[in-house]
Amino acid sequence: AQSVAQPEDQVNVAEGNPLTVKCTYSVSGNPYLFWYVQYPNRGLQFLLKYITGDNLVKGSYGFEAEFNKSQTSFHLKKPSALVSDSALYFCAVRALYSSASKIIFGSGTRLSIRP
Amino acid sequence: GAVVSQHPSWVICKSGTSVKIECRSLDFQATTMFWYRQFPKQSLMLMATSNEGSKATYEQGVEKDKFLINHASLTLSTLTVTSAHPEDSSFYICSALGTGGGYTFGSGTRLTVV
Numbered sequence: 001a002q003s004v005a006q007p008e009d010q011v012n013v014a015e016g017n018p019l020t021v022k023c024t025y026s027v028s029g030n031p032y033l034f035w036y037v038q039y040p041n042r043g044l045q046f047l048l049k050y051i052t053g054d055n056l057v058k059g060s061y062g063f064e065a066e067f068n069k070s071q072t073s074f075h076l077k078k079p080s081a082l083v084s085d086s087a088l089y090f091c092a093v094r095a096l097y098s099s100a101s102k103i104i105f106g107s108g109t110r111l112s113i114r115p
Numbered sequence: 116g117a118v119v120s121q122h123p124s125w126v127i128c129k130s131g132t133s134v135k136i137e138c139r140s141l142d143f144q145a146t147t148m149f150w151y152r153q154f155p156k157q158s159l160m161l162m163a164t165s166n167e168g169s170k171a172t173y174e175q176g177v178e179k180d181k182f183l184i185n186h187a188s189l190t191l192s193t194l195t196v197t198s199a200h201p202e203d204s205s206f207y208i209c210s211a212l213g214t215g216g217g218y219t220f221g222s223g224t225r226l227t228v229v
Contacts, residue, residue: 036220043223046219090159101164103149103218105151105158107157107158108157
């Protein structure tokens with residue numbers, strides 16, 4: 001079975017500081033990992049994904065994520081936070097070569113950037 | 116880029132009536148679509164997976180007679196909440212899987228049953 005854990009319900013960061021939103025996963029075989037962002041009463045916007053290749057993945061809005069196979073983690077990072085980054089962030093996973101194409105979401109982390 | 120249109124964005128209905136939510140992939144064909152439900156301040160819970168031309172696969176605990184899913188074409192899937200009750204009030208989000216392996220989400224539907 002596949003699962004995703006986001007251990008922090010909320011992350012608070014001052015504008016201009018680096019931010020990290022944590023994610024760990026469990027999946028049989030190679031993982032297909034995603035980060036999405038959600039603004040109030042809106043659907044999900046894709047930020048980035050990891051399939052294979054470089055462990056550091058760069059995505060939208062200056063975000064990046066680092067795949068760490070030994071720690072089964074895929075933490076989201078940004079070098080300098082903006083107030084506009086405040087939103088709800090979801091990590092998601094599926095088994096890369098599974099016949100089941102569904103992706104499973106973590107519980108979400110609310111990111112709050114203070115001016 | 117890939118766009119998924121979900122309608123309506125919000126709906127209020129009376130208890131006992133049925134509500135249909137549409138999910139369309141506008142510029143790509145989606146052989147597989149997913150329906151999620153999201154409670155306030157919670158994550159997305161997968162309700163069902165639908166493949167074009169076949170019956171939907173429901174997750175454990177989801178009533179298939181309550182939440183009817185139809186995926187009649189490669190660009191359209193619908194979710195009908197039948198005999199809606201206040202506890203069905205929620206935010207429903209669809210997602211479409213494109214041939215390139217990307218998942219695109221609709222903007223969601225806020226359902227309120229009164």
